Amino acid sequence: MQYLKPISNSTAAALVCAAFLLLPCLRLGAQSGAEYTVTGHIFDSETKAPLYLANVFLSNTTWGAASDENGAFRIDRVKPGVYQMVITMMGYEKQVRPVVIPRTRQQSIPVFLKPTVYNMESVAVEAEVPREWHRHLDRFKREFLGMSVNAQNTIIENPEVLDFSADRMSGLFRAVSAGPLHVENNALGYRITFFMQSFNAKTAAYLRYTGEARFIPMDPPDKETQALWEKNRRTAYEGSIVHFFKSALQGRSRREGFFMYILEHGIDTEMPDYSKPVLPDTLILPGKNPHEFLVFLPKYAMIIYNNENEPETYKQFIGSDKKRPGSRYIEKSIHSGTEYQISYVSTEFSPLTVYETGHLYTPDLFSAAGYWTWERIADMLPLNYEPPQQNSRPSAEQQ
Secondary structure, eight states: OOEEOOOBOOOOOOOSOOOOEEEEOSOOSOGGGOOEEEEEEEEETTTOOBOTTOEEEETTBSOEEEOOTTSEEEEEEEOSEEEEEEEEOTTBOOEEEEEEETTSOSOOOOEEEOBOOOOOSOOOOOOOOHHHHHHHHHHHHHHHHOSSHHHHTEEESOGGGEEEEEOTTTOEEEEEESSOEEEEETTTTEEEEEEEEEEEEETTTEEEEEEEEEEEEOOOSSHHHHHHHHHHHHHHHTTSHHHHHHHHHTTOTTTTTEEEEEOSSOTTSOOOOTTSOBOGGGGEEEOSSTTEEEEOOOSEEEEEEOSSOOOHHHHHHHOTTSOOTTHHHHTTSTTTTOOOEEEEEEESSSSEEEETTSOBSOGGGEEEEEHHHHOOGGGOOOTTOOOOOTTOOOOGGGO
């Protein structure tokens, strides 16, 4: 079984004094549709001059902007939630800080970026054996992008910024990056800039990486490509962790194909009682703040998604000779005859705080295994992705 700690955005030290002005949009209606505007100014920390064309974005979303000649930036249509705001500019240190919307107080405080100090001392560099580097790169692509059909249509445009190390004794595989990774996902229609902080993997056992990602929707060359991207995005969304939480918050988890079973003693230690599914919709209470919810998940649980078959690439990955967990009991359950998708979750603390967007306030308290771990960056959608609905306006991530 493969275990995956969820991606968690690393938080840099507070080297800047940063704040924002949150302005509710004029659009009024149900509380679940609330949107906000994030504004601020960016300055050089030494000269106090405004910085033009600094990049500001909320990690793992398509929400972003560039500062104008006065150092001002504005990000519209932001949904409530907790995000990492990332500020980057050539010649300056990247800054990252958490932003909770709309909890962040309305205040306008300048953002000061610190100039990068370059060490000009000579350094002896020993080139890695090209064959070994390419072998490590192939493994990194499998671990980072995944092995799905979408991964086969996703490329890393600048792999030369990567370096690798592998410890045969411990099995630990590490990757470091000299700059942001530029990823082009031709299956989902996104360009992703990923600022990788750490990457650690062990063979078929453990993967953990941290960083901040900016999603930029690609321009489709024709209507057929646009339709294909929309279909692939919807497929990537359906059955995902975000889909699971959003369907539970909306009281639709069973209708949308999710079945949850409690595991009393841990993951991969027992088979659940398929006659007693637990409805996650009933384990939710309102949070302390608007747009927040408390989800009381069991410490260990199995989650089956019945509305989508396992893809052939996943079957090849787990091996046709390997029986799926609980397969001998499935034939006697409501899941009989289905090529179900099985995932496992464990929580280090309950309740979990979940936003209406379906993402977690503290993702480090939530671990996933099984099918959910197989899908990686190539199947990842921005947090502000919304499945298209008929007669609806474009989603916030399409602006």
